[in-house]
Amino acid sequence: EEGRKKERKEMLYEKEMIDLFRREEILLKEMREAIEKKDQSTLYLAFQPILSGNGEEVVAFEALARMNSQSFGPVSPMEFIEVAEKNQLIQRLSDCILDCALDFMKELRRQGKSHLRVAVNVSGYQLLKEDFSESLLRRLKSEGIRPQMLEVEITESVLLENFQHLNDKLKKLRGSGVRVALDDFGTGYSSFMRLQELHLDTIKIDQAFIRRIKNEKEETLVSDMIQMAHRLKLQVVAEGVEEEHQRKNLIHFGCDALQGYYYAKPLTPEEALLFADRFKEAKDFFG
Numbered sequence: 001e002e003g004r005k006k007e008r009k010e011m012l013y014e015k016e017m018i019d020l021f022r023r024e025e026i027l028l029k030e031m032r033e034a035i036e037k038k039d040q041s042t043l044y045l046a047f048q049p050i051l052s053g054n055g056e057e058v059v060a061f062e063a064l065a066r067m068n069s070q071s072f073g074p075v076s077p078m079e080f081i082e083v084a085e086k087n088q089l090i091q092r093l094s095d096c097i098l099d100c101a102l103d104f105m106k107e108l109r110r111q112g113k114s115h116l117r118v119a120v121n122v123s124g125y126q127l128l129k130e131d132f133s134e135s136l137l138r139r140l141k142s143e144g145i146r147p148q149m150l151e152v153e154i155t156e157s158v159l160l161e162n163f164q165h166l167n168d169k170l171k172k173l174r175g176s177g178v179r180v181a182l183d184d185f186g187t188g189y190s191s192f193m194r195l196q197e198l199h200l201d202t203i204k205i206d207q208a209f210i211r212r213i214k215n216e217k218e219e220t221l222v223s224d225m226i227q228m229a230h231r232l233k234l235q236v237v238a239e240g241v242e243e244e245h246q247r248k249n250l251i252h253f254g255c256d257a258l259q260g261y262y263y264a265k266p267l268t269p270e271e272a273l274l275f276a277d278r279f280k281e282a283k284d285f286f287g
């Protein structure tokens with residue numbers, strides 16, 4: 001009896017493994033096809049507005065990768081980006097993401113909105129590639145986009161290894177005008193010492209901290225993070241702002257920019273452009 005149970009358990013486990021493996025295979029196949037055919041209904045970007053610290057104007061958009069799988073429906077970028085990284089597809093996927101971001105930037109420019117930045121998430125694998133900054137700058141140049149319009153978001157985990165090497169790359173990027181943001185700040189391992197050495201413009205405080213803005217202790221923590229960043233001449237973006245009391249507190253703490261469902265979810269390019277217009281109009285209207 002016990003033996004049979006164990007056997008069944010193992011079979012179930014095996015089945016789950018096969019399902020997972022097949023899911024990965026299918027996702028990979030669909031991604032390859034979508035990239036090949038430039039199929040923007042399967043792989044595309046959503047753009048989430050980032051508002052100025054007073055919450056009065058749009059200052060940037062974060063480009064977030066989206067996959068709508070024929071077999072599984074919407075798939076989280078956490079999942080499909082990892083699948084792409086594991087299977088040597090990340091380079092091509094990243095190129096495709098950059099193409100899409102550049103199209104959006106060109107549309108912004110066409111509409112006289114070149115002052116709005118676009119932030120693109122960059123994975124460790126990409127950053128480690130030998131000619132990452134060179135090819136990025138080449139792309140911007142050939143599209144006629146000012147580097148100042150682009151921000152790259154990197155995560156702390158990337159910096160655990162090859163710190164010096166990566167930091168040199170960041171220095172080069174910033175030297176040519178591209179802005180650099182440290183994403184999910186507070187969830188990784190970087191010490192304040194490291195923060196001081198890093199070639200950064202911005203830190204993005206992870207939504208886990210913003211969610212905890214309820215009691216006074218946590219409010220002090222976020223406020224201290226903001227003060228510390230300002231002392232290091234860094235700008236601060238708060239991620240995952242959902243509630244009015246979070247927004248109010250963050251503005252009171254002097255946070256430079258706010259992002260979250262309170263203002264807008266990640267939008268289609270068309271919606272994002274409209275949002276930028278409407279927000280300005282609304283502000284002009286209400287004085």
Ligand code: C2E
Nearest residue numbers: 064065077078081097121122123240241242259260261262
């Ligand atoms: P991230 O860069 O920290 O992106 C922020 C995530 O928070 C996004 O999830 C966004 O949709 C979500 N978010 C924004 N506002 C709110 C809010 O008010 N409440 C809540 N609960 N969530 C909010 P998403 O789009 O699922 O992306 C997850 C992660 O996947 C990203 O985290 C980023 O690490 C990665 N990712 C997304 N797009 C790309 C990409 O193009 N390249 C790379 N390498 N990674 C990407």
Ligand code: MG
Nearest residue numbers: 062121153183
């Ligand atoms: Mg990000």
Ligand code: MG
Nearest residue numbers: 183184204239
């Ligand atoms: Mg983040």
Ligand code: MG
Nearest residue numbers: 155183184206
């Ligand atoms: Mg994240």
